Amino acid sequence: MKKTHTAFVGLGGNIGDRRAALENALAALAGADRITVDACSRLFESAPIGMERQADFMNAVCRVQTALSPLQLLAELQRMETAAGRVRGGARFGPRVLDLDLLLYGRVRCAGETLTLPHPRMAGRRFVLAPLVEIAPEVCIPGHGRAADLLAAVAGQKCRPLGDLLYSAAAAEKKLKQRNVSSGTP
Numbered sequence: 672m673k674k675t676h677t678a679f680v681g682l683g684g685n686i687g688d689r690r691a692a693l694e695n696a697l698a699a700l701a702g703a704d705r706i707t708v709d710a711c712s713r714l715f716e717s718a719p720i721g722m723e724r725q726a727d728f729m730n731a732v733c734r735v736q737t738a739l740s741p742l743q744l745l746a747e748l749q750r751m752e753t754a755a756g757r758v759r760g761g762a763r764f765g766p767r768v769l770d771l772d773l774l775l776y777g778r779v780r781c782a783g784e785t786l787t788l789p790h791p792r793m794a795g796r797r798f799v800l801a802p803l804v805e806i807a808p809e810v811c812i813p814g815h816g817r818a819a820d821l822l823a824a825v826a827g828q829k830c831r832p833l834g835d836l837l838y839s840a841a842a843a844e845k846k847l848k849q850r851n852v853s854s855g856t857p
């Protein structure tokens with residue numbers, strides 16, 4: 672069996688039914704080939720950063736075990752964003768139905784044309800750090816140190832937990848199967 676790696680994925684969105692967009696993304700991740708979701712944070716609500724005149728976001732972080740390479744995993748995340756109706760080419764940091772960021776992939780560090788790891792802005796964002804620390808209290812961000820130790824510096828950013836994401840692997844798989852049956856996908 673191919674070796675698996677631990678990765679963390681950040682989920683966010685601020686258009687339409689934000690909770691449903693994140694739950695559907697988790698179901699899609701759980702149903703994807705060579706990806707297992709093994710932990711998920713609560714749902715958080717956060718104020719936008721970078722472009723302030725837009726609706727608040729909902730965010731979460733999940734941990735996955737995957738046999739995909741970092742670039743394959745990123746491509747899979749981008750496919751899921753598109754399937755959820757994300758239109759590329761809008762304003763940077765602007766409104767989006769679904770944003771899936773590859774935050775960490777093991778201890779890999781890289782800065783390529785399509786992929787930078789760790790995610791370049793994660794260490795300064797409370798909406799990433801708070802849910803991340805919830806599911807991985809001791810996790811380190813290569814080049815930055817313990818995620819938990821970075822939280823104090825971003826305490827001024829508006830971000831609050833809303834409750835459970837209502838995610839369970841079993842429920843997610845059931846939902847995916849139902850979706851495939853109704854769309855005729857084997």
Ligand code: AMP
Nearest residue numbers: 770771772773774785786787788789790
């Ligand atoms: P965004 O608008 O936040 O979805 O940014 C997407 C762009 O960031 C894409 O062109 C990706 O290739 C690039 N990118 C670089 N590193 C990452 C990463 N770790 N996770 C997600 N997107 C990344």
